[in-house]
Amino acid sequence: MSEAGAQASTPRPILKAFLQEHDGWLYFVAQSGETGRVWEREFRQPDPFAIVTTGNRTLPLLHRRELARARRLLDEAEAALGALEEVRPSIRLVLESLHYPLLALYHYRAGELEAAGRSLERGAAALAAAIEIEPFLLPLAFRCAEFELHHARIARDQRRWGEMRRHIDRGVAMIDGRLPFCPLPGGGEVTLAAVKAFFRGLPPSEPQMEQFARQLTDDRTRHRLFDLFVLGIYAMPGFVIPQP
16 A cells, blocks of 8 residues: 555544444344333433443543543443443443443553453453343444454554454455354354344334444445445555555
């Protein structure tokens, strides 16, 4: 990639980061049936949902590299997670799957790349465990493809070019349906076909939510948006990948 081509600005994550788009994925959880509606109401109770809103306050601070303020909010969220009582295990796991990638971004911004990778792994493990308990959380599986690209960024900054490409290839293969999004703790896996089947089984959605779902289920749209996300890994000012 030429230096001139690398001058493009890095796009924001395009595959609708579910941390910010909680109204989207929670809408589809509730649409899945009575069990999902009950779960959605419990998730929106003040104590659990305060952790989500703290995360939403943390993310822009991390983007602006206001690390001290972001760390205080992350510590606040972790303390709130530890203090949660009488919540479903799957709710706690989803909250962890939102919290640990934020912690990973904090470590990444602080240059603590190994710690960033470990936090991403904790987030992915929590997400897989939550989906195994509550299959109506299947739409969250797309975050596993994003996690691969976050790992790719970490590898890029470590100048581990082969590892960076492997993570990108894995993310693309998930989006293609050639690899599962995540293995489940009990031995199963979440595939693109399973996620598409989940959406096909839902009742008709509001137009805005249909558009949200299309970013995940329409092959052309999904690939276009994911390709922009991948471009953000390569397109950095002054960043050149050496030719093999």
